[in-house]
Amino acid sequence: MERTEGAPAPTVATAFEKARAEGRAALVGYLPAGFPSYEGAVAAATAMVEAGCDVIEIGLPYSDPLMDGPTIQDAVHQALTGGIRITDVFRTVEAVAATGARTLVMTYWNPVDRYGVDAFARDLSSAGGCGLITPDLTPEEAEPWLAASDAYDLDRVFLVALSSTDERLAEITGVSRGFVYAASLMGVTGARSAVDTGAAHLVERTRKAMAGRSPLPVGLGLGVSTGEQAAEVAGFADGVIVGSAFIRRLLDAPSLEAGIDAVRRLTAELADGVRR
Amino acid sequence: MTIDAARDLPDLTGHFGRFGGRFAPEALMAALDELTTAYQTAVADPAFRAELNHLLKTYAGRPSLLTEAKRFGAEAGGARILLKREDLNHTGSHKINNVLGQALLTRRMGKTRIIAETGAGQHGVATATAAALLGLECVVYMGEVDTVRQALNVARMRMLGAEVIPVKNGSRTLKDACNEAFRDWVASVQHTHYCIGSTMGPHPFPMMVRDFQRIIGVEAREQVLELTGKLPDAVVACVGGGSNAIGAFHAFIPDEDVRLYGFEAGGAGVDSGKHAATLVGGSVGVIHGMRTYLLQDDDGQTLETHSVSAGLDYPGVGPEHSWLRDTGRATYQAVTDSEAMDAFALLCRTEGIIPAIESAHALAGALRVGQELGPDATIVVCLSGRGDKDMHTAAEWFGLVEGEGSAL
Numbered sequence: 164m165e166r167t168e169g170a171p172a173p174t175v176a177t178a179f180e181k182a183r184a185e186g187r188a189a190l191v192g193y194l195p196a197g198f199p200s201y202e203g204a205v206a207a208a209t210a211m212v213e214a215g216c217d218v219i220e221i222g223l224p225y226s227d228p229l230m231d232g233p234t235i236q237d238a239v240h241q242a243l244t245g246g247i248r249i250t251d252v253f254r255t256v257e258a259v260a261a262t263g264a265r266t267l268v269m270t271y272w273n274p275v276d277r278y279g280v281d282a283f284a285r286d287l288s289s290a291g292g293c294g295l296i297t298p299d300l301t302p303e304e305a306e307p308w309l310a311a312s313d314a315y316d317l318d319r320v321f322l323v324a325l326s327s328t329d330e331r332l333a334e335i336t337g338v339s340r341g342f343v344y345a346a347s348l349m350g351v352t353g354a355r356s357a358v359d360t361g362a363a364h365l366v367e368r369t370r371k372a373m374a375g376r377s378p379l380p381v382g383l384g385l386g387v388s389t390g391e392q393a394a395e396v397a398g399f400a401d402g403v404i405v406g407s408a409f410i411r412r413l414l415d416a417p418s419l420e421a422g423i424d425a426v427r428r429l430t431a432e433l434a435d436g437v438r439r
Numbered sequence: 440m441t442i443d444a445a446r447d448l449p450d451l452t453g454h455f456g457r458f459g460g461r462f463a464p465e466a467l468m469a470a471l472d473e474l475t476t477a478y479q480t481a482v483a484d485p486a487f488r489a490e491l492n493h494l495l496k497t498y499a500g501r502p503s504l505l506t507e508a509k510r511f512g513a514e515a516g517g518a519r520i521l522l523k524r525e526d527l528n529h530t531g532s533h534k535i536n537n538v539l540g541q542a543l544l545t546r547r548m549g550k551t552r553i554i555a556e557t558g559a560g561q562h563g564v565a566t567a568t569a570a571a572l573l574g575l576e577c578v579v580y581m582g583e584v585d586t587v588r589q590a591l592n593v594a595r596m597r598m599l600g601a602e603v604i605p606v607k608n609g610s611r612t613l614k615d616a617c618n619e620a621f622r623d624w625v626a627s628v629q630h631t632h633y634c635i636g637s638t639m640g641p642h643p644f645p646m647m648v649r650d651f652q653r654i655i656g657v658e659a660r661e662q663v664l665e666l667t668g669k670l671p672d673a674v675v676a677c678v679g680g681g682s683n684a685i686g687a688f689h690a691f692i693p694d695e696d697v698r699l700y701g702f703e704a705g706g707a708g709v710d711s712g713k714h715a716a717t718l719v720g721g722s723v724g725v726i727h728g729m730r731t732y733l734l735q736d737d738d739g740q741t742l743e744t745h746s747v748s749a750g751l752d753y754p755g756v757g758p759e760h761s762w763l764r765d766t767g768r769a770t771y772q773a774v775t776d777s778e779a780m781d782a783f784a785l786l787c788r789t790e791g792i793i794p795a796i797e798s799a800h801a802l803a804g805a806l807r808v809g810q811e812l813g814p815d816a817t818i819v820v821c822l823s824g825r826g827d828k829d830m831h832t833a834a835e836w837f838g839l840v841e842g843e844g845s846a847l
């Protein structure tokens with residue numbers, strides 16, 4: 164899918180702007196490609212868009228997901244065992260982007276490095292993807308990605324953490340594009356019963372680090388799983404990011420159909436949460 | 440980059456040429472910076488160095504001996520084989536050198552809990568030991584497969600008061616134990632130090648672990664000079680993550696006439712695909728926080744490794760070895776399971792020393808290098824550990840169990 168000359172590249176920033184214009188936070192949903200199957204992932208992501216997700220993160224399944232808790236590990240393992248390849252990830256992005264939702268890929272760095280950073284950026288862009296979220300790539304090692312994302316006009320979403328110093332927040336937000344991903348807690352992915360009390364402060368510090376520049380939206384992720392929590396996070400962040408809770412629904416369902424129904428209900432609950 | 444520059448590597452951002460660096464989650468960056476600073480101030484502090492040296496001497500038993508292996512050497516083309524006896528260290532391997540340094544650093548940073556990954560269990564045992572000595576809480580992650588083949592070490596760690604957590608995902612070996620330790624660390628970094636057991640991981644680990652292991656080669660260089668009046672022709676070590684090898688090599692890197700050989704786990708043979716010979720059969724990528732050679736497929740997924748030796752059963756390798764490989768300063772070859780087990784038996788029968796199966800890979804390599812260099816050669820072999828932990832595997836391999844035929 165070649166972009167027509169002159170048309171602006173899709174960016175997640177527009178999804179955040181739309182949400183802001185509606186006086187609410189954006190809802191960002193994560194799902195790994197190939198889980199529970201290639202078609203199942205596309206169907207589930209489509210349901211998430213229909214029920215109210217503004218942005219979809221397609222996870223690129225990786226053999227050593229060291230930032231992920233058991234739920235995402237299980238899903239990714241299932242996707243890899245099912246034979247998912249990087250080309251399938253691009254096909255998934257293409258199908259999800261076709262729904263009109265802004266679509267990012269979330270990936271550990273080695274698959275991109277192996278594919279070739281420039282080739283990856285090129286193929287992601289032609290699939291209609293907006294950019295990458297890179298949980299184990301920080302600005303220090305990001306030079307090839309900064310160049311490739313410039314060449315293909317892609318968003319680059321880096322993470323900030325509760326432990327990030329002010330200097331690091333300034334550096335990270337300085338090279339980010341699209342939005343900034345604030346990790347709500349010190350730990351791996353997975354549902355938690357409560358949002359860490361430091362999360363709001365991190366969002367505030369991240370915004371402060373962008374003072375004097377055109378500020379990027381700040382999305383908060385890790386641990387959010389209910390409409391209640393989404394409403395709480397929407398009170399202080401520009402976006403609410405949910406992953407493991409969707410996967411849990413699919414893992415626990417007796418059939419794909421039932422799983423997608425449950426995903427749809429959860430999305431509606433979260434979409435209601437970000438509007439409260 | 441010239442070999443002379445090796446002494447100054449890594450650079451300030453942890454790079455050995457294009458290798459190394461820091462590919463880590465943002466949540467750990469502050470801790471890695473803190474660790475780098477704490478390490479640098481500690482090694483510049485005479486009190487820290489004195490305490491570490493005191494422990495190495497009075498607790499670990501350093502300096503370790505350099506033992507001439509005449510009967511073994513006769514089988515190695517008649518070369519003069521000198522064994523650097525890291526097996527005689529307290530806890531039975533070179534791992535204690537690194538652990539004592541990192542455990543002291545843990546205390547210095549005001550942290551109260553120490554975690555580790557382990558394959559063969561030697562690093563886990565060393566960490567549990569240092570934790571007991573310094574009164575730190577200790578958790579060790581170990582692949583489930585390894586908890587079975589190194590059961591003795593699991594019991595040792597528990598006896599020493601450590602909690603051993605069997606890791607049941609992925610290939611259930613060393614790489615998965617590392618993943619799990621990193622997951623623990625992101626959540627616990629405020630009060631916990633992750634004591635990485637080899638020259639791997641994000642900066643500063645490859646540098647720091649190398650510096651703590653450097654003593655192997657520093658001592659060996661002095662000992663061999665004293666014994667023979669000249670430098671050896673070759674230094675030989677096994678390579679898993681690469682800590683005993685870099686420890687043995689480092690002091691010799693500027694001695695350009697001294698050949699450096701690293702032997703990796705060839706498993707059933709590199710051609711079979713069932714091996715862990717990263718530098719021989721791998722390609723460059725990113726794993727566990729560092730850029731280095733690794734075993735991966737076309738999509739960058741880590742491949743499963745195979746080795747009779749739990750401590751070498753790892754798909755990555757320390758970044759400094761990748762650099763030494765590419766510069767040609769060191770040579771890396773693979774040793775198969777059966778070559779290693781033959782060398783294991785040979786050392787037992789010729790010298791009365793039962794080596795770790797990891798170290799047996801170095802011994803098999805020494806037989807090869809000895810044939811190549813001939814009877815005038817002097818070869819230092821890093822005997823990284825002792826083989827008590829491997830008796831179960833050896834008994835099965837050689838059929839030493841009652842009622843079964845012996846393969847020896």
Ligand SMILES: Cc1ncc(COP(=O)(O)O)c(C=O)c1O
Pocket residue numbers: 532533558559560561562636637638677678679680681682683684749750751795797798823824825
């Ligand atoms: C005795 C012994 N030698 C070697 C190794 C391999 O580690 P490294 O390559 O870091 O020395 C191990 C690891 O468990 C070991 O126990």
